[in-house]
Amino acid sequence: MSESPESPENYAETAVREVLMADDARVDAAVGYAALLLACVGAAGESDRLVCRWQAVTSRPTVLLVPDEVTARAWAMLFAARGTPDWGGELPPLDLDAEERAHRKHLAAGGPLRELAAEAEDRAREGDLQGASSALTGWARQARRSARPDIATLAACRHVAPLLVRGTLTVADGWARDYAGTLIAALHTRYRGESEPMDWRGLIERIMWLRGEPGNMPPPATNAGIDDAQRRLGVRLPLEYREFLLTCDGLPADVVFPRLLGTAELETSGQGVRISDPPGLVLLAQSGRIVESDPLFGVTTHSGIRDLLREHLRLLEAAL
Template sequence: MTSGTREHPEGAVRTLLTGTDEAVDATVTHEALLLACAGALDDSDRLVRHWVAATGRSADRLAATAVTARAWAMLLAARDPQPDWAEELTPLDLDAEQQAHEKVLAERDPLPPRGRRQRAAAADAEHAAATGDTEAATEALQRWAEIAREIPKPDAATLAACRHVAPLLVSGVLAVEPDWAWNYTAALVAALDQRYRVDRPRGSWRDLVDAVMRLRGEPGATPPPASPAAIDRAEQTLGLPLSDEFRAFLLTCDGLRADVVFPRLLGVADLTPGAEPGTVTISDPPSLTLWPSGEVTEDDELFGRTVHTGFRAVLEEHLRLLEASEARISDLGEPGER
């Protein structure tokens, strides 16, 4: 489902940032179900847990309609063990829900053409899976995924609510690339952080760097600091001043190795002028640029350009993402293993 959903996070992120609380809850429901359908169960759980932590709302708000409640019930029945957040959901009678969903699968007239095709594919997959024809069910699911690439908001809930299809989804029959699912979820998590976060005490630069390295699982790997003289020489070589925040970072540690979703931060010996006048490239790959104002821009192929108020904001954002995904990061191991 990756190619057709590359533009989709933008609309979801916009809703998470500016929509009503009800719209936020509905968007998280849809995105978490879509990730689960795509076999990205860890990322689906990560999004739900982060939404719960950020908003303080109960997970039962993710089952606000009969179909979404049914979707979670069928997916969770196929999972062992079930995630901790699922304890807040009301248990359902799966036999009764299966019968009710047959009627939903048959309701296609009010839908637009692609919606009808997608629901028909879901019905075909469910009926094939119910008879044990896994090959035919998989073919129908691939048709569903092809249609999902064409529309901005695939009907993941109706698919996941199919009792016999749910185990196939959990097993990864529609699995997407792990890196894509991770980055997709990171964009949603960052939007929730921006809307709902409560600013933490700022602390010292050493506290911030130590927290980042601890959550990366390598607390003893912090590089030594750069000397003031070395920073002065770098500024002379560049012909440009460095911001007070970036100087403070270099005086804490002279650069930082890359992480799974974070570039290598350059030390004084590797800093180079940026593409724009007066700017300095501070990362490898060159996605982070320090501007004369002290702002830092972050360029991403998928999500475009983000403007951070300063270098500290960049590192704090990295820390927030690490906090939101601590369990996932520990599963991934060293950055080079993905």
């Protein structure tokens, strides 16, 4: 396995700045580069997730993510190695044999990264996977000298692309998911409409987008499940809290935000109902207020579950 490019965390920082502050063309370029980089470190799922969210919030054509013929060739070779995702079907089909010949000429133009990519391609074509991996290690080492190495030229190598899809260029555990999630959150922040609804579903979906987990919203509780919980707890849950549960039955944890318990997990706690794990959030059933106890910040009282989640949303937006 070869080494990964230097400081990939810096790529996210730069890309987020571009997504939030640059013009649309540079946003597209940043997302296109990030998606290609993710695909080249074996994170095809995260690459597809990023592109699909970009499509959803911008409604722009996918061809804008492919600014030149080398990038188009790179995606064609990667798709040949891993299969074409739905979004990739929007790109014009290419003749891979003709593209391979054209790319040999491109590599012959020279330069340290092109020379190493050519060496990796030659070794891979000959079936020398150890030699190809060694050349990719050299490519990764050389790439450290660039803030944004030319990943497209590497991926456009027909016999190297399958190695990239398999994860020959490695990154730290969780990096690809965090990288994609951070950019997705930035995209949603930039392109959020002022008229975006903030009903319960809109609020929870917004939180999950900013966490970088669109689609990970828990399913809703049932009225029967809530009735069972109220009988077990001996209290009637406030209307607002029932509305929350009927939108999503609990919520996953996120960094410093605890996991919100599902209906079947709610427990009595003193004069209220414990709604989080680890303990720290207690719902006062009569008033609907939520008391938050934190060992560092002390005790905070929220007017209700919506107030608590809106504060979480505010902190997520500020973190960008």
